[in-house]
């Protein structure tokens with residue numbers, strides 16, 4: 001089977017500049033491959049490096065070694081490990097969707113516009129983008145009166161639902177999910193499980209951190225253990 005994401009030999013250290021440049025090795029020789037329609041869950045104890053790996057896959061951190069190959073919708077391949085900032089931005093527009101635990105609130109921008117933005121960035125006409133955003137917010141039970149408000153004052157669960165709608169509104173080939181159900185009630189958790197199932201059915205490749213074991217068991221096809229490197233430090 002062809003892959004959508006294939007990373008090999010990944011290494012990441014952090015350097016503590018305030019502590020005489022002490023180096024903390026976090027990841028060594030990590031490999032991950034995810035194909036269309038597959039969901040891989042990252043597992044491992046707290047501090048093992050799951051979030052660090054996610055940030056590498058998002059292009060937020062540079063890798064100290066290894067490659068992170070991502071297949072774009074047109075079939076061409078990019079290596080995130082050596083991509084320029086401009087290429088990373090383009091990959092996030094067309095190829096890599098992301099749902100983090102916390103919404104990055106943009107002052108004065110209404111929730112529905114935040115959700116529609118990934119569609120607008122891909123050239124979907126504004127009215128259609130807003131209609132699709134509203135439909136997804138409705139599916140995630142965000143009260144209609146909140147759609148036109150900036151999410152700064154929303155509850156944790158409401159912000160998380162805006163974040164989820166933004167992540168799932170466009171058909172990204174690769175989706176990175178960082179605890180997507182962390183602040184949700186049972187009914188919305190079911191909606192997210194359904195959205196993940198639909199993304200898999202349309203051929204998306206997904207990588208997720210799911211601290212909720214039941215969610216993980218229901219959505220993940222495989223588990224990648226991220227082992228702590230404490231002994232090597």
Ligand SMILES: Nc1ncnc2c1ncn2[C@@H]1O[C@H](COP(=O)(O)OP(=O)(O)OP(=O)(O)O)[C@@H](O)[C@H]1O
Nearest residue numbers: 014015024026044045046047048049050051052053
């Ligand atoms: N920016 C940073 N600077 C220095 N050390 C960091 C940085 N980010 C993470 N670390 C360290 O790297 C290690 C891995 O952290 P990471 O957040 O990836 O773990 P995790 O597996 O996601 O943990 P959790 O399950 O608790 O979220 C930890 O020891 C952490 O302290």
